Amino acid sequence: MLELLSDPQAWAALATLTALEIVLGIDNIVFISVLVARLPPEKADTARKLGLALAFVFRIILLLGLTWIMGLTAPVLTILGNELSWRDLILIFGGLFLIAKAVHEIHAEVEAREHHEEEKSATQAAFGIVLAQIVVVDLVFSLDSIITAIGMAQDVEVMIAAVVIAMIVMYISSGPVASFIARHPTTKMLALAFLVLIGVALVADGFAYHIPRGYIYTAMVFAGFVEAFNIIASRNRRRALKDRYEDSAKQK
Known part of the structure; x- marks a missing residue:
């Protein structure tokens, strides 16, 4: 253990693996944030x-x-000439679950305006269901994360340290991310679209067809910037309307 502290390669592996674990953890944070948005604030x-x-x-x-x-x-x-392991099957079914859940949430968001009261009463008792869904997706993302870690580092201590650092970052950032998604419904739709893409990538990984995550994250960062401009523009329009209303009220 003490030898690792003086090993430059161990520190390099720790830095690289920590950065990768944080990136992989983004999927986990987004999914949890979307799910808990349907619960009452305290739950x-x-x-x-x-x-x-x-x-x-x-x-x-x-x-x-x-x-x-x-x-x-x-x-x-x-299956169809593809040799599948338990890991592949977990990724495939986990990805399909993620796609199904994201599509269901998108449908619920589209129909939410018509069934608001019905949905509100349903969410009061949904804590156990939400937690069970989080457990399932945690397992899928954890397996994907750890197998990636095994391929990048040789020492268990380095892997554990990277996971601990990444989880601390996830814990700190999850609150602001969840609050932001809850406050801005349009960003929730964007997050759900992101989860559909991640689900497709997991299914592809299960069939040994790797879709570089960089493509997905780059597209989502671009879409995030566009959404940020939309939020700023919407806020400025509301402020302009408010100022116009106040000016007209003063003139009367």
Whole structure:
């Protein structure tokens, strides 16, 4: 352990792996933020914290079971000429679940204006369901994250340190992200579209067709900038209308 502190390669691996874990954790944060947005504020905060705590626990448990994790990469099934391992199957079904959930949430957002009261009463009892969905997606993202870590670092200590640092960053940033998505419905739709893309990427990974995450993140960052301009423009329009109304009221 002490030898790693003086090893430049270990520090380089830690920096690289931490950055990668933070990027991979963005998917986790967005999904949790979208799910808890449907809960009452006091329950939403609890669900968000529990979801992140479970994500951290799952990652550490998976790291400590490296032998078992490596066994998940052995082929167990062949479909249409593709040899699939347990890891591939988990990514495929996890990606399909993510796509289905994101599409369901998009549909709910589109129909929300007509069923607001109905939806409000349903969300009061949805805490357990939301938490169960967070657990499922935490497992999928944790498995993807840890297998990536195994391929990039040789020392378990370095992997655990990278995961701990990444989870601290996720925990700090999750609150502001969740609040922002809750305050701006249009960004929630953008986040759901992002989750559909991530779900497609997970399914593709399961079939050994890797879609570089850089393409997805670049597109979403661009869309995020466009959405930021929309929010600023909308705020300025509301302010201009308010000023115009106040001026007309003074003239009367």
